[in-house]
Amino acid sequence: MIRPTLALVLALSSISVAPVVAQTRPTTVEVYPIAETARLGTAIWRQDVAAARATDALLAASGGQAPQGLIGWIVSPDANGQRVRFLSGQPAAPQAYKDVVVDSELKAGPVTDAASAELSADELAQFAARNTAGQAIGPLRCAAQYNAVILKDPQGEGWLVWLLASTTQANIVPMGGHYRFHISADGRTVEKREQLSGGCLDMDRSQAQQGGQTVGLVTNLVVAPQPLEVHVFLSLLNQLPIYTVTGDKVWQVRGARISQVRMPAR
Incomplete structure (x- = not known):
């Protein structure tokens, strides 16, 4: 995935890791019902786009330069959409700095x-969850930078954090990692x-074209019996x-629509 204003995004939201490709034995992961998979994938996309x-x-309001002292952001639901709250201070003691509401x-x-530099307990926990995940990334590293998305766990009291290879x-779609x-x-x-995923897989968008038409990208999935929210x-x-x-x-994943493809009888 690629976002605009890359320099600031990498500075604030991404997690730097050593560019190591380590193949590990794939382990089956938890899957959600199809409708929930689609909802989570859409929420990940909406949060990622809102942050971008x-x-x-923020860059436009700052003359094209990132304000000094920023350490990241958190995204929370807002009555009008999503509120992206930029943070300053130290990672162990973050403070609210600037807000942008994305409708x-x-x-x-x-x-x-x-409105106040003080973060709520929920906001502090959300930012801590992002940092905790970043410090626990596994040996499979398919990109030098990973973007983070944090949502409430729909099945528990905690958080779900996705680290997304960037x-x-x-023209590249990072399908693995x-x-x-x-x-x-x-x-x-x-x-x-x-x-x-079982390994790294960067796919060229041109592979989705056939005869001048967009047909899509095809990938094998070895860690789950159905598409995952990252495919959405x-x-x-x-x-x-x-x-x-x-x-x-x-399976076909067309945005938030997930369906099984009927194969012709042999």
Whole structure:
């Protein structure tokens, strides 16, 4: 995936890791019902885009330069969409700095000063969860930078954190190397780490074209019996259908629509 205003994004939201490709034995990961998979993938995409749009707004309001002292951001639901709160201070003691509300159409509003520098307990836990996941990334590392998305765990009291392999190449879709973490409610303990692919796989967008038409990208999935939320995210982000092959089944992911493809009888 690639975002605009890359320099600031990498400085604030991404997690730097050594560019190591380590193949590990794939382990089956937890899967959610299809409807929940689609919902989570859409939420990941919306948060990722909101952070990018808010970053653009912050840069525009700062004369093209990132304000000094920023250490990251958190994204929270807002009555009008999502609030991207930029943080300053130290990672162990973050403070609210600037807010940007991104509406339901994913349009960023004005940059405003945070009403108070003090973060709520929930905000502190969310930022801690992001940092906890970043410090616990596994040996499979398919990119030098990973982007983080944090959501409430729909099945528990804690957090779900995704570390998403990123790229600076506009034509590349990083299909492999993503992680999902289950983090405790206080944001400080990794309860489970899940590697969402068997290895690294960067796919060229041109592979989705055939005869001048967009047909989609095809990938094998060995860690789950159905598409995962990251496939929904990648399909929405790249505006491409993604076909996942799981054993003897083929699935189509077209944005938030997931369906099994009927194969012709032999």
